[in-house]
Amino acid sequence: MTGWLPFLFGKEETAVRSETWSSGLVVLHGVADAVIALSLILIPAGLLYLYRRREDNNPRETALMKLFVLFILAVGLVHLVSLFTLWTPVQGLEGLLKAGAALLALTAAIVLWRATPHLMQLPSRDRLQAEIAAHLRTFEELKDARTLLEERVEARTKELAEAKQRFEIALRGSPITVFSQDEQMRFTWTHNLPTGFRPEQVIGETDADLFPPDVAEKIMRAKRNAMETGVSQELEVNFELFGRKRSFYLVIEPLVDDAGANIGTTSIAVDITERKANEDQLRLLLRELTHRCKNLLAVIHAIARQTASRTRSINDFLEAFSARLVAIGASHDLLIADDWHGASLRMLVEQQLGAHADRFGDGIAIEGEDVMLKPEAVQNLGLALHELATNARKYGSLSEPCGQIRIHWQVCDEVSKLKLVWQERGGPPVTPPERSGFGRAMIETVVGKALEGNVRLSFPPRGVRCEIVIPVAQITSRG
Template sequence: MAHILNVLFATGDSTQPQAVTSGLDLLHALADGIIAASLFLIPAALLVIYLRRGERRASDQVLLILFMLLLTSSGLTHFASALFGPGHDVVDILTAFSALLALTAAIVIWRLTPELVRRPSRDRLQSEIAAHLRTLEELKETRQQLEQRVEARTKELAEAKQRFEIALRGSPIMVFTQDRDMRFTWVHNPPSGIDPACLLGKTDAEILSPEAAASFTAAKRRAIETGESQTIETNFELSGRRRSYYLLTEALHDDKGDAIGTTSVAVEITERKEAENQLRLLLRELTHRSKNLLAVIQAIARQTAARTKTIDDFLDRFGARLVAIGCSQDLLVADNWHGASLRTLVEQQLNMHTADRSDSQIVIDGEDVMLKPEAVQNLGLALHELATNAQKYGALSSGRGSVRIHWQFCESDQLKLTWEERGGPPVSTPERSGFGRAMIESVVGKALEGEVKLSFPAKGVRCVIMIPETQVASRG
């Protein structure tokens, strides 16, 4: 300041060279002041830029601090030079400090040069930004494709799930999973009347009988230990009903391949088992009845042969009787050998002999009754013999005669079937017993464990067959 004041208020009697010097000093002082002010403003501007850009690199912070100190020190040096003039002690000290800071800054800059060189340029940054934008667009496109694929897969899974549920709905197939403790973790399509929620968290032992639970659990343990699928069939009582199930179970693995439980398919085969048992019974029954039938056919063949004189006559009579037996068998097969309707049996046997007769010649009366197979076979033979005799010699040998077949239950619960002929040629008692009469009176009566009365009044043949209640399957 003193230097500036001396320059500004120098005396007028100074020589010309002094005036020039004073002017230069003033110019020097003003220049130092301007430089000092500029050097103070530049660090402030750098600090503002640094703070607003928000960058926090360590190297940038070091450079900023060094340059701010260097510029501030240089500013102070010029400011001191403006105040005290060149060569002052303060100016010299500040100059030395500025020189030290400049050297430090130079060293730091050279040390940071490799890092600064590696920093991308503006063009490179713009190129990288453009590349990132392109990558972003590609990612967006890829994301859209993935979303479309996910949507398609989700739709496929939904359709597969729907088909899965439709396929199992109403079927006897149950699908479920269990953990290693054999507790149910998921159940689909359980047996009718069972809520899936009631099974979750429970074991086989909590819902099945001890025997069934033990066999099921053992099969599932083997599946986990061996890694091979296991199958088993068992019967047990469930919801108050005896049921049969076929079980297929396999080990359930996680992403690492470790067994975490089992997945199983249980198929109810109760109806199939019942059908198999029924088939076995039918086969045994068929075998038994086939043997009996063969014995009857053998007896019919011998008796027919003994009462015929020619082969043609034997073939006609024997063939007709085989057809009668076959018709009875057809009725039994149609109802799975449970029996046959008495009315149907009568109509079938008569139709074989009265196809060209008027309906008025045949009268059938009686409530419908189901007979057992043994009664159907033997009563069919009796009706065949009666119809054959009526067609050849009795009421059905002319258009004026008629036959009435009726039946009813007596007080003793026996079924009384009556065959009555009217309007045919006069009837007399045969002098000898033919095969038909012997069949009706002896074979049929004994086979039915009943009573047969065959009479020959002049107005027409009359036959009464008493069928025990034991040969009746059902009434009405």
């Protein structure tokens, strides 16, 4: 044991140094060893601080860092011990520390050489700066692309908003409803629902929840066909909705995703209730028009035969027949002006006496509360007024400048009759005709029978008098 003490503490060598080195040389060695030892202790501390501040350390770099820290600390301790050997004999301890430092140095050198390929892959400063510059350029490009993308998104959003606004304006107030349904036929979106429906009542429901069973089955069958075949379906349904019979025309389109799989349907429903009502009304009007045309042709045929039987020449026939056709046409003009609902009695009288309109007032007095006559009454009374006016122009009050005609009527509610009186005065003296002409036959027979009324035609000397009484059923409304 005593043999190792000189080796560990080196008393003899210390004595030699003390005898051979000057005091300045000893101080120089001491200061140098102290500075080196302190530096070699501070350097690992700084490396450890940097290592802890970094967050992207990998295991290989961590092991290499720890090895170099130990190596540098070992060398620092060697220099620290060398400082004390100037005055204290511890050369043995210094040797052991140097041996450990040498071992760590060798190990560090081996590890460093083995890690060289990995370290060679680490970027240089220039490369890092180039990569940073490239990343900055990429960042600027991405920033510009983001700005452009935001502008495009804003433009597309504006276009979509405008398209939606136009879509809503186009459907607002229209009888068109647009909606979509999923595979289970539940409503997922609706727009412009028919009056009486609200979106919250429809979304999530099926056709079976909203419509009568037979109608719902018909609609759902068409939607299933659209999803199965991929072909649009069209159908018309009629059902009672909120106490009113409604008709809808549906166009059903299959709805598919980007992969082409069916995900439901999108449909358009057009409320054609008004159109159907108009079609029914048109069919009714056509049937009524056909009936009236037949009646009118029968009247024209009768007029033609009666006129022909009471005229002596073709010219007389053409003149009388044409005048009567014009009278019928005038009555029809009044009916057409009011969509064949009827015509005003006052307008009918004024129209049939239109050739003498300059005498309205004093010469021709028209009196009575105006009423609306039904089409059949307009046609027949028009013919009667035409015959009376023609007779007055040829033989009666209208043939004299001072002649007068008073036409007046009144509705007798107690007997449900309309009474019209034609009274002439101031014309040539009247004598009863020896035979019944066509005009008289038209007034007494055709008008009376056609209107289920009563006609009294008399010929007092002061002027012709005609009383026409018809049921108020021939009146549509009072003027």
